[in-house]
Amino acid sequence: MSFSFLTSWRAFMLLAVTFLPCLSESKGEELPRPAPSSFVDPHIGTGGHGHVFVGASVPFGLVQLGPTNVSQGWDWCSGYHISDASIIGFSHTHLSGTGCHDLGDISLMPVIGEVPLSRGSKDNLLSGLGSSFDHSSEQVRPGYYAVHLDRFGIDVKLTATQRTGFHKYTFPKTEDARIIVDLKHGVGSGNPTEVQFHRESNTVISGFRHTKGWANNRKLFFVIEFSRPMKQWMESEGSHPSTNCPGKPFGQAVFDTRDENPVFVKVAISLVSVENAKANMQAELPGWDFNKTVIQADQAWNRELSKISISTRNDKVRRIFYTALYHTMIYPAVCSDVNGDYRGADGNIHKSSHLQYTGFSLWDTYRAAHPLMTLIQPEKVPDLINSMLDIYQKQGKLPVWHLMACETDCMVGNPAVCVVADAVMKNFEGISAEKAFTAMKESSLLDERGLKYLKEYGYIPYDKEGEGLSKCMEYAVADWSLAQVADKLGKTQDHDYFLKRSKSYKHYFDPKTEFVRGLSSEGVFGKNFDPFVSVHRNNDYTEGNAWQYTWLVPHDIKGLVELFGNTEKFLAKLDGLFTAQGDLGKDASPDISGMIGQYAHGNEPSHHVAYMYTCVDKPWKTADKVREILSTMYDDTPEGLCGNEDMGQMSAWYILSALGFYQVEPAGGKFVFGSPIVDGAELQVGNGKTFRIIVRDNSPERKYIGKILLNGRPHSLKYIDFKDIAAGGTLEIQMTGDSSLCWLPSCNESSMASNP
Numbered sequence: 001m002s003f004s005f006l007t008s009w010r011a012f013m014l015l016a017v018t019f020l021p022c023l024s025e026s027k028g029e030e031l032p033r034p035a036p037s038s039f040v041d042p043h044i045g046t047g048g049h050g051h052v053f054v055g056a057s058v059p060f061g062l063v064q065l066g067p068t069n070v071s072q073g074w075d076w077c078s079g080y081h082i083s084d085a086s087i088i089g090f091s092h093t094h095l096s097g098t099g100c101h102d103l104g105d106i107s108l109m110p111v112i113g114e115v116p117l118s119r120g121s122k123d124n125l126l127s128g129l130g131s132s133f134d135h136s137s138e139q140v141r142p143g144y145y146a147v148h149l150d151r152f153g154i155d156v157k158l159t160a161t162q163r164t165g166f167h168k169y170t171f172p173k174t175e176d177a178r179i180i181v182d183l184k185h186g187v188g189s190g191n192p193t194e195v196q197f198h199r200e201s202n203t204v205i206s207g208f209r210h211t212k213g214w215a216n217n218r219k220l221f222f223v224i225e226f227s228r229p230m231k232q233w234m235e236s237e238g239s240h241p242s243t244n245c246p247g248k249p250f251g252q253a254v255f256d257t258r259d260e261n262p263v264f265v266k267v268a269i270s271l272v273s274v275e276n277a278k279a280n281m282q283a284e285l286p287g288w289d290f291n292k293t294v295i296q297a298d299q300a301w302n303r304e305l306s307k308i309s310i311s312t313r314n315d316k317v318r319r320i321f322y323t324a325l326y327h328t329m330i331y332p333a334v335c336s337d338v339n340g341d342y343r344g345a346d347g348n349i350h351k352s353s354h355l356q357y358t359g360f361s362l363w364d365t366y367r368a369a370h371p372l373m374t375l376i377q378p379e380k381v382p383d384l385i386n387s388m389l390d391i392y393q394k395q396g397k398l399p400v401w402h403l404m405a406c407e408t409d410c411m412v413g414n415p416a417v418c419v420v421a422d423a424v425m426k427n428f429e430g431i432s433a434e435k436a437f438t439a440m441k442e443s444s445l446l447d448e449r450g451l452k453y454l455k456e457y458g459y460i461p462y463d464k465e466g467e468g469l470s471k472c473m474e475y476a477v478a479d480w481s482l483a484q485v486a487d488k489l490g491k492t493q494d495h496d497y498f499l500k501r502s503k504s505y506k507h508y509f510d511p512k513t514e515f516v517r518g519l520s521s522e523g524v525f526g527k528n529f530d531p532f533v534s535v536h537r538n539n540d541y542t543e544g545n546a547w548q549y550t551w552l553v554p555h556d557i558k559g560l561v562e563l564f565g566n567t568e569k570f571l572a573k574l575d576g577l578f579t580a581q582g583d584l585g586k587d588a589s590p591d592i593s594g595m596i597g598q599y600a601h602g603n604e605p606s607h608h609v610a611y612m613y614t615c616v617d618k619p620w621k622t623a624d625k626v627r628e629i630l631s632t633m634y635d636d637t638p639e640g641l642c643g644n645e646d647m648g649q650m651s652a653w654y655i656l657s658a659l660g661f662y663q664v665e666p667a668g669g670k671f672v673f674g675s676p677i678v679d680g681a682e683l684q685v686g687n688g689k690t691f692r693i694i695v696r697d698n699s700p701e702r703k704y705i706g707k708i709l710l711n712g713r714p715h716s717l718k719y720i721d722f723k724d725i726a727a728g729g730t731l732e733i734q735m736t737g738d739s740s741l742c743w744l745p746s747c748n749e750s751s752m753a754s755n756p
Helices: 003-018 020-027 274-284 290-305 315-327 369-376 381-395 415-425 433-444 451-457 468-488 492-501 504-508 557-564 567-577 609-615 619-632 649-659 722-726
Strands: 066-068 089-091 107-112 139-141 144-149 154-160 164-170 177-182 191-199 204-212 218-226 232-236 250-255 263-270 308-311 341-343 349-351 401-403 661-663 670-673 680-686 689-696 704-710 719-721 729-736
Touching: 066 144, 107 154, 107 263, 144 290, 154 290, 164 274, 164 290, 177 263, 204 274, 218 274, 263 274, 290 315, 308 315, 308 649, 315 649, 369 381, 369 415, 369 649, 369 680, 369 722, 381 415, 381 433, 415 433, 415 468, 433 468, 433 492, 451 468, 468 492, 468 504, 504 557, 557 567, 567 609, 609 619, 609 670, 619 649, 619 670, 619 704, 649 661, 670 722, 680 722, 689 722, 719 722
Parallel strands: 689 729
Antiparallel strands: 066 089, 089 107, 107 177, 139 144, 144 154, 154 164, 164 263, 177 250, 191 204, 204 218, 218 263, 232 250, 308 680, 341 349, 661 670, 670 719, 680 689, 704 729
């Protein structure tokens, strides 16, 4: 089956669904639904600061095969930006939505004749090996990417399996078609420290690329197989040789393509060895049927995307929703080989009985992406958690921001504690609660990253540790999560200790200004305080300011309210967050984006804030803010994300909020109600169970929840519990346009707010 046929079929199915009601009515039968992958637009988030990956992959696959632009910089963290129309190669690993750059390994670039083996520049492509392209020539959807290289007149098509990339290059008639294998140019900071090629035959090349960058000691091995014999294989140091990298980083395979038949290339990778890369290829892609592989990748995506089926009359919402769901399934990525081998955080090779994962952007994803996975990817949760526990065993702590067997220590806090605790509290099988508790406790009692001062002072003073306030407040969130597990396991002393430490945020609250502020080791607030100003990596707040960090207490909203004195003062300040106007300062982090007043949806510490209104019995205010964020901070254009996508977190917020709830507390599974924008949904929650959401009388004007039924019975809580979703069943939500009509009995009470 050709791709053009698939495209036509998808177009027909999209047309069919448009007329589905009248067709079904006239024929008395229901037409098949279009595949959810047909609603995904991978270009969403490639503009602005979205930083998303574009290319071919399968869900949670190690290989992300796609184009890398010639340009470099912060907006090229994934290697691709919609503003750029240059390609230096098609590499097999990419990050997606991050604020740091790395990877871009094993880049292949088809060319004609001899070209300079250097990066060149976007403005002078002839000085390097890159080519221009027209975005109109791109075809991109889950599992497939195609483009025409203008400089050489070459058509490129790509697809992938979990550990193997599959290329199809159609050259013009020539005796000098070349495929350059580039081990030098990666994405951003990942510079090679050692490279090697080995020509095994006239169709097979193997080797490795070792790099040092954001991930400080990555090792990647590969095997490349061509569909036809090479005329010639050449290795060289390139136009600008490196003096500190053993090995020649460029190889060139030369072919005669006067027969106009395409050249197919398979590239398998492994973090362990060349032999394992070969085994990965043999297991996943033994043949040469490119179209079949495209179809299989599409089927893999549809199996995963079908875990949520939504009903909506808004095609834009549908496109945003399924693209968001797609983005949550690029990472974490499987990093063990088909035989169970993997490279551990200690740098050594180990054997695992479960899939090992990498790409843990936990400061971001603990908030929504991992809670979403517990709902629709329950079968993966034990492997994810056990991967984190294996990392703990190898490096002495749970992952902070882990990538390809390397700890980057990026961002603040102990976010893995939240993720592990959440899984334990939700009673996932296949996880040892005792081992998990030990890993969480020991990670929380280290002396690194400000923890020494937290234990000494009860908070982290600004004159002892940079970004101390943000570090301490994130530790408090993790400590609360750990305290819940300690309580569950009957560890009273540990529960009391970590619960007390989870209230460390209170030290920073200044009742005069009603903001959290940096505190010295002498117990004195810092001078020259401005709640609007943020200095990137050089003040009390990590990628934020006092307005934003005052609300980073998702675990103890009652305690935060008490600091303000009463609910009315708390609400007045919270209302002010969304209206306050001020200058962030010239040194503010670009991550502070997606602004509504001083609320910054483009950065993760704000993601729970709109739901705090429901937690203090003002759910109509949550509905107002959630609907505003859903409609103004997400779009179906390349600029459709207001900040870094961050490995699925920005998208997971949209998915959960569109369904009508969000997990505010970091562990335990209380999903607080907001305002659904879909008309209904079916979630496949594992073990053959389905959780259905029915939303009645929904519209932009009817955005308030008036009544909730759970399995036919009135539901009067602020939240729905994870166990009720995981059990399957039906949630019915009646919407209203009257904010005074509310399903919560406590809505009009003036009693002190409590946590949900």
